[in-house]
Amino acid sequence: MVNLPWRTGGSDGGDSGGGKGGATAAEDHPDAIVVCEFQDGTLAVYADRVEIHRVDRSRFDDRTIPAAEITGVDFSKGLTIGYIQIEQVGVDVDSGGLLSDPVNGNTLHFSRADRDCATEAREEIISHARG
Numbered sequence: 001m002v003n004l005p006w007r008t009g010g011s012d013g014g015d016s017g018g019g020k021g022g023a024t025a026a027e028d029h030p031d032a033i034v035v036c037e038f039q040d041g042t043l044a045v046y047a048d049r050v051e052i053h054r055v056d057r058s059r060f061d062d063r064t065i066p067a068a069e070i071t072g073v074d075f076s077k078g079l080t081i082g083y084i085q086i087e088q089v090g091v092d093v094d095s096g097g098l099l100s101d102p103v104n105g106n107t108l109h110f111s112r113a114d115r116d117c118a119t120e121a122r123e124e125i126i127s128h129a130r131g
Contacts, residue, residue: 034124036117038110043084045124050086052108060105070129075122083109084118086125 026035029044029051036043041054041062050065065088072087085107092104110118 034117034121036108036110036114036121038108038114038118039081040109043108043121045121045128047128050125052086052106063105065106067128068130070125072129073122073125075118077115077118081109081111082115082118083107084122 025042026032026037029035029042032044032046032051034043034045039055040058041052044051044053046067048067050067050070051063052060052065053062054060065086069089070086071089074083074085074087076082085104088106091106
C-alpha cells in the first residue's frame with residue numbers, strides 16, 4: 001500500500017501514534033481544550049501550553065511550548081493547504097517564500113477539511129498567549 005502524506009492511522013501504511021514522529025489521536029489528550037489532527041502532526045492546546053506531536057515522516061521533533069513563551073500565531077487558510085505557526089520567544093519565525101508556506105518546528109499544515117479546527121486552535125492559543 002502507498003503511504004500518502006495525508007493518510008494517518010490504520011493498517012494502510014499510515015502513521016501510528018506515540019513517541020517522536022508518532023502523531024497522537026485526540027483521545028490521547030483528554031484534558032486539552034482543542035485537539036487538531038493535521039497532515040504533519042497533532043496540535044493539542046491546553047490552558048498552560050501547546051503540544052505538537054509529529055508524524056513519522058516529519059523532520060521535526062515533538063515539542064511542548066509553554067503559554068508564557070507564545071507571542072502570537074501566524075495563520076493562513078490557504079487555497080488548498082493552510083498553516084498555523086506558533087510564534088515563540090527565542091524561535092525564529094519562518095516567513096516562507098512567494099509560493100511556499102513557512103516551515104519550522106512550530107508550524108503545522110492542514111487541509112480544507114481541517115480549517116475549522118485550525119481556526120478554533122488559533123483563537124484558543126491567542127487567548128492564552130502572553131503577547
